[in-house]
Amino acid sequence: IEEALVDGGAQALGRELRSERAKAQSFWATLELPPGKRQVELRYTGLSFVSPDRVRFRYKLEGLDKDWVEAGTRRTAQYSFLRPGQYTFRVIACNNDGVWNAEGANLLLTVRPHFYETIWFAVLLWIAGAGLVVLFVRQVVVRKMRRRLEMLERQRAVERDRTRIAKDIHDDLGAGLTHISLLTELARRTPPEEVNNHLGQISDMARELTKGMDEIVWAVDPQNDTVEGLLNYLCKFAQEYLAVAGIRCRLDLPAQMSEWTVPAEVRHNLFLAFKESLNNIVKHAGATEVWLRLALGAEEFTLTLEDNGRGLTPAGKDNEGQRPGRISSGRGLDNLEKRLASIGGRCAVVSQPDKGTRIELTVNLATRHHPKWL
Numbered sequence: 001i002e003e004a005l006v007d008g009g010a011q012a013l014g015r016e017l018r019s020e021r022a023k024a025q026s027f028w029a030t031l032e033l034p035p036g037k038r039q040v041e042l043r044y045t046g047l048s049f050v051s052p053d054r055v056r057f058r059y060k061l062e063g064l065d066k067d068w069v070e071a072g073t074r075r076t077a078q079y080s081f082l083r084p085g086q087y088t089f090r091v092i093a094c095n096n097d098g099v100w101n102a103e104g105a106n107l108l109l110t111v112r113p114h115f116y117e118t119i120w121f122a123v124l125l126w127i128a129g130a131g132l133v134v135l136f137v138r139q140v141v142v143r144k145m146r147r148r149l150e151m152l153e154r155q156r157a158v159e160r161d162r163t164r165i166a167k168d169i170h171d172d173l174g175a176g177l178t179h180i181s182l183l184t185e186l187a188r189r190t191p192p193e194e195v196n197n198h199l200g201q202i203s204d205m206a207r208e209l210t211k212g213m214d215e216i217v218w219a220v221d222p223q224n225d226t227v228e229g230l231l232n233y234l235c236k237f238a239q240e241y242l243a244v245a246g247i248r249c250r251l252d253l254p255a256q257m258s259e260w261t262v263p264a265e266v267r268h269n270l271f272l273a274f275k276e277s278l279n280n281i282v283k284h285a286g287a288t289e290v291w292l293r294l295a296l297g298a299e300e301f302t303l304t305l306e307d308n309g310r311g312l313t314p315a316g317k318d319n320e321g322q323r324p325g326r327i328s329s330g331r332g333l334d335n336l337e338k339r340l341a342s343i344g345g346r347c348a349v350v351s352q353p354d355k356g357t358r359i360e361l362t363v364n365l366a367t368r369h370h371p372k373w374l
Helices: 020-024 118-189 192-220 229-244 265-286 332-342
Strands: 003-006 009-011 029-033 039-043 056-062 069-072 076-080 085-094 105-111 248-251 289-296 300-307 344-352 355-362
Touching: 020 248, 029 332, 105 300, 118 192, 118 265, 229 248, 229 265, 265 332, 265 355, 332 344, 332 355
Parallel strands: 029 105, 248 289
Antiparallel strands: 003 009, 003 039, 039 076, 056 069, 056 085, 085 105, 289 300, 300 355, 344 355
C-alpha cells in the first residue's frame, strides 16, 4: 500500500504497529481519518519482474465489504462517506501465472467520529430525551391535578357559601322571626292601649330583617363580584348608617376602578369588618366626620375609615370626666384582624388620643398565593 488520498489531499500512512491485535495480524500500515472526511482513495501496487502490467488485484474493506472486490489491474480503491469506526483494508495480488499472494498487504483504517456521533453523546441524548418525556408526563399530570384541585376548590367555595348563608339565615333571620313571633303573641295578650308599642317593635324588627336579607343577597349575587360593585354598596351603606347618627361621611375614591374579581366570601367578611368599624365609630368615637378612602395596588386594595373622634385611649374617663374613652384592649380589633386574616388580608389601626382613628382594611386579591385558596 503506497499512499492514501483523503478528500483529494495526501494523507501520511503510519508505519508502526500500534497494538497486540495489529501485531498478531501483521498490520504494517495505519491510517486515521479526522471527523467529517468524505472521500478516501487507497493506492497500492504489486511487485513482479515478469509482465508487471498484468498483475491483478483483489481488495476488501472488512467492516464494509462482504466479499472480495475484483479490481483487475486497477491499483486504486475508493470509498465514500465511511461511518465512524475501525476498518481493515486488505489487498492481495496475482502474478502472470495465476498465483495469488494470500497474505497480501493490510491497512488498519480508523475513522474518528464527530462529538455527536460518539456513544457518550448518544447516551446523554437518550437521557435528555427520557428526561423530556418524564417532564412532559409530569406537566400533564400536574395540569390534571391542578384542574382537579381547582374544581375541588370551587366545590369547597360553594359549600362554604352555602354553609355561611345557612348560618346567616339561622342566626339573623331565624332569631328575628322568632322575636317577631313572640312580640305578636305578646301583643295579643296586652291591653289595646299597649298594642301600638308592640307593633312598633315588630315594625323595627321587620326592617332589620329586610336589611339583613338584603346583605345576604348582595353577598351571594355574582353580579357584585367586582371592586366597583363592592365599593358602591359600602359607600351607600356607610352614608345611610352615618347619616342616622348625624355624622358626615366624605368619600375619597379613585376615578378609574379596577376590573378585579372579588369572591363572595371575601366581600362578606370585608363587609362585616367594615360594618363593625362603622359601629365602633358611631358608638365610641364621638366623631363628627368620617373619611372613606380606597387605594388600589398591584394585586391588592386598601379600604380606609378615618374619623376625627377621641381616638383610642386606656379604659377610664375622658378629659371632661363624663364618658369612657375608646378601649384599645377590647375584642373588637381582634375580630377585625381575624376576619381579614381569614380572607388573606390584614387590618391596621393607627390612633392617638383626641386625634381620631384610622382603620385600614387591606385585601390581597392574589388569592392563589394564599394557603386557604390553594
